[in-house]
Amino acid sequence: MQSSNSNEVENYQVRKLEISDKSKGFIELLQQLTVCNSVSDQQFRDRFQELSLCGDDHVICVIEDDHSGKIVASGSVFIEKKFIRNCSKVGHIEDVVVDSNARGLQLGKKVVTYLTDHARSMGCYKVILDCSVDSREFYEKCGFKQKELQMAKYFI
Numbered sequence: 144m145q146s147s148n149s150n151e152v153e154n155y156q157v158r159k160l161e162i163s164d165k166s167k168g169f170i171e172l173l174q175q176l177t178v179c180n181s182v183s184d185q186q187f188r189d190r191f192q193e194l195s196l197c198g199d200d201h202v203i204c205v206i207e208d209d210h211s212g213k214i215v216a217s218g219s220v221f222i223e224k225k226f227i228r229n230c231s232k233v234g235h236i237e238d239v240v241v242d243s244n245a246r247g248l249q250l251g252k253k254v255v256t257y258l259t260d261h262a263r264s265m266g267c268y269k270v271i272l273d274c275s276v277d278s279r280e281f282y283e284k285c286g287f288k289q290k291e292l293q294m295a296k297y298f299i
């Protein structure tokens with residue numbers, strides 16, 4: 144017989160972000176990742192519509208906890224179209240976060256796998272991301288390798 148823990152894990156499915164996810168704690172989840180001020184319903188709708196126009200070139204995925212109805216994990220991937228390497232494409236993974244109460248259940252790995260599979264299915268030759276030193280081991284477990292270094296210039 145399976146433990147209740149493994150049953151729970153099987154119930155967590157990755158899907159694309161839906162407009163109703165704002166009321167399921169999506170923004171509060173992002174606030175666990177970085178600075179994310181409150182977003183009004185109108186702002187959320189506008190940004191959601193804008194992203195929808197990008198279709199499969201910009202996907203935000205979530206995991207909803209079926210029992211609580213809350214969004215407990217999320218991440219996004221953006222498909223960059225290039226001229227180099229025969230007009231190739233590169234996937235950029237961003238904003239991967241798992242609710243602090245749901246960490247350690249392989250949900251982060253599920254999200255990263257979903258985003259990576261999407262980039263591959265879109266014809267990308269690689270998928271890349273920036274991460275903190277603390278999350279390095281997590282991404283290594285997801286099959287990533289350290290490469291180069293990150294440079295940034297902030298405007299605010």
Ligand SMILES: CC(C)(COP(=O)(O)OP(=O)(O)OC[C@H]1O[C@@H](n2cnc3c(N)ncnc32)[C@H](O)[C@@H]1OP(=O)(O)O)[C@@H](O)C(=O)NCCC(=O)NCCS
Pocket residue numbers: 175176238239240241242245246247248249250251252253273274275277278280281282284
């Ligand atoms: C990093 C984060 C997404 C991991 O999510 P998670 O659901 O707890 O991770 P998983 O359960 O899928 O872990 C997958 C594997 O990575 C390991 N792992 C997860 N976080 C780790 C960490 N911080 N350090 C070392 N190993 C880690 C797990 O032990 C597991 O190993 P296993 O497959 O051998 O059992 C989550 O801790 C988080 O949201 N952190 C805050 C936001 C953040 O730092 N996001 C990353 C953006 S740079």
